[in-house]
Amino acid sequence: MKPRQQRMLALGLSAIGLILASFLTFKAFNENMMFFINITDAVEQNNIPANKDFRVGGLVIKGSIYRQPGDLTMSFALTDNKNILKVRYTGVVPDLFREGQGVIAHGRLAEDGIFVAKTILAKHDENYMPPEVMESLSNHVTEKVAFKAAQ
Amino acid sequence: MIPWLFISGLLLMVYGIINGLFYAPSDYQQGDAFRIIYVHVPAAYISMMAYSLMAFAAFIALIWRIKIAHAVIVSAAPLGAWFTFLALLTGSLWGRPMWGTWWEWGDPRLTSELLMLFLYLGYMALRASIPNITKADKLSAILILIGAINIPIIHYSVEWWTSLHQGSTLLKSGGPSIAAPMLYPLLASIIGLSLFFGSLLLIRTKAEVLKREKHSRWIKDMILGDEV
Numbered sequence: 001m002k003p004r005q006q007r008m009l010a011l012g013l014s015a016i017g018l019i020l021a022s023f024l025t026f027k028a029f030n031e032n033m034m035f036f037i038n039i040t041d042a043v044e045q046n047n048i049p050a051n052k053d054f055r056v057g058g059l060v061i062k063g064s065i066y067r068q069p070g071d072l073t074m075s076f077a078l079t080d081n082k083n084i085l086k087v088r089y090t091g092v093v094p095d096l097f098r099e100g101q102g103v104i105a106h107g108r109l110a111e112d113g114i115f116v117a118k119t120i121l122a123k124h125d126e127n128y129m130p131p132e133v134m135e136s137l138s139n140h141v142t143e144k145v146a147f148k149a150a151q
Numbered sequence: 152m153i154p155w156l157f158i159s160g161l162l163l164m165v166y167g168i169i170n171g172l173f174y175a176p177s178d179y180q181q182g183d184a185f186r187i188i189y190v191h192v193p194a195a196y197i198s199m200m201a202y203s204l205m206a207f208a209a210f211i212a213l214i215w216r217i218k219i220a221h222a223v224i225v226s227a228a229p230l231g232a233w234f235t236f237l238a239l240l241t242g243s244l245w246g247r248p249m250w251g252t253w254w255e256w257g258d259p260r261l262t263s264e265l266l267m268l269f270l271y272l273g274y275m276a277l278r279a280s281i282p283n284i285t286k287a288d289k290l291s292a293i294l295i296l297i298g299a300i301n302i303p304i305i306h307y308s309v310e311w312w313t314s315l316h317q318g319s320t321l322l323k324s325g326g327p328s329i330a331a332p333m334l335y336p337l338l339a340s341i342i343g344l345s346l347f348f349g350s351l352l353l354i355r356t357k358a359e360v361l362k363r364e365k366h367s368r369w370i371k372d373m374i375l376g377d378e379v
Contacts, residue, residue, distance in 0.1 A: 007214050015296070022300050026311075033312045035258045057313060094251030096180060104315060121251045126320040128185055128329040130176035 036104045039080035042115065056115060057104040057123065058085065065099060075114075078103065089117040096122035156350035163343025167193075170336035178333075187245045189337060192321075193344040195238035195264070199302055201231030201348065202267060206299035209292035219356070221288040222363060224295060225278070226355035230348060232271035239264060250315055259308035260316035263301055270298040284363070 001009075026033065036057035041047060048054060058078030065076040073090045087105050097103055097120060105117035171189030178185035205224045212220035242261070243253045255261060274291050281287035309318045321327045327334055364370050 004214060011210070011213060011296070018297060018300055022304075030312075033259055035255070035313045035315055037313070095184075095248050096250070119251070121255070121315060122249065123315060124181070124249055124317045126318040126323065126328055128178050128188070128320065128333050130330055130332070131179040132176075133179070133330055 039078055039085050040083045042085055042109070043083040045109075048109070051108075053106060053108050053118065055104050055106045056085065057102065059102055060097070060099050062099045078105065078115075085115055086113070087115045087117050089120055091120070093120050094122040096124060153350050153353050156346050156353070160343050160346030160348075160350060163339045164193075164347060165343075167336045167338070167340030167343055171333075171340060175333045175336055176330070181249060184245065184248060185333075187241050188333075189340050191238060191241040191245065192337060193341045194234045194241065196341055197344055197348050198231055198235035198238050198264070198267065199305060200345065201227050201234060202270070202295075202299070203302055205231065205295050206302070209295040209299075212288070212292050213296070218363070219360060221292065222356050222359040223352070224292060226359050227352055228271055228274050230351055230355070232268060232275070234348070235264065235268040235271060239268065252315075255315055258315045259312045260305065260314045263305040263308050267298070267301055267305060270294075270301065274298075 036055035037047070039056065039058040042056045056078070058080050061077045061079050061084065065074065067074045071090070072092065073088070074093075075086065075088045078085045078087055087107075088110075089105070089107075102123035102125065104121040104123055105115060106119040106121070107115055107117035110116050168189050172186050175186070177183050205227050208220040208223045208227075211217055212224070239261075242264075246255075247253050274294055277294055278287045278291045281290060306319075308314060309316050320329050321337075329337070361370065
């Protein structure tokens with residue numbers, strides 16, 4: 001074998017080794033790599049860390065937002081179109097927080113099954129269009145579910 | 152060729168950004184805040200393209216021992232690092248009002264892009280720490296190749312794992328999900344920035360080659376002409 005071919009082989013084998021190693025590592029860490037868990041897992045309490053905060057992501061159900069008068073406390077319900085999780089939160093919500101929007105709540109489940117959030121993040125989807133286009137679209141298409149977790 | 156690349160890149164970029172900032176319609180959800188896309192997406196795209204180019208050059212350099220490939224890697228690194236920084240910065244500025252956070256540790260897209268910034272910086276630091284240029288070339292090229300595993304991770308991070316970051320708008324099945332008057336300025340700024348990056352890379356590579364070959368015969372001939 002020529003030196004050049006030897007180098008190619010050595011580099012190729014190391015590359016395969018590296019890809020394999022990364023693949024195995026990520027497979028092992030898969031649960032921890034998730035930024036948030038979906039509603040069904042949260043409701044059924046699958047893989048939920050005990051006595052630790054975690055993030056849960058879902059769509060805000062229309063008409064479920066209730067704001068306590070004279071306070072920043074609010075409650076709303078999240079869904080992945082399979083299960084429903086009630087959330088309680090005190091604080092300011094981001095601009096994109098609204099009905100039908102995907103949001104991520106960071107907190108933990110209370111005894112009564114209500115998720116008590118310390119932070120609320122709004123998720124944005126990958127669709128961009130002017131308001132007029134959205135209006136004409138929404139006549140035909142119902143709410144577009146952008147969450148992968150919901151699929 | 153360099154002036155042509157530079158000027159056409161600049162013109163496309165100016166066209167894309169002016170159209171994006173002033174003439175494209177505002178978004179149905181984000182209003183005018185979405186306009187940061189005309190800087191953020193091209194910067195993020197170049198940050199990954201620059202790294203891919205460096206990894207490709209490192210592969211060529213290690214196997215065929217082509218000297219100019221090392222000069223390309225050296226020249227691309229600071230450019231790539233700046234575009235990575237710009238992508239992180241613009242993303243963070245947008246994230247505060249829209250997501251409700253400047254930065255989220257543990258988000259796969261954000262973290263892998265930050266890791267790429269550290270790869271760029273680590274590459275430059277490694278080079279700077281080795282005085283022997285041949286040895287520095289070889290070791291830093293290996294570092295770049297190892298780090299290349301991060302590129303598909305950045306790209307697919309929003310598909311493999313749940314992430315705060317939205318999925319890809321342009322490179323998705325079924326075509327781009329962005330309205331046409333918003334899309335064209337975006338494409339113009341992406342192509343414009345690529346040409347601009349290309350011209351900067353060529354200028355820097357030229358300078359790097361001249362620096363590396365400063366003792367060679369052809370440079371003396373070139374500078375002194377017939378006097379030698």
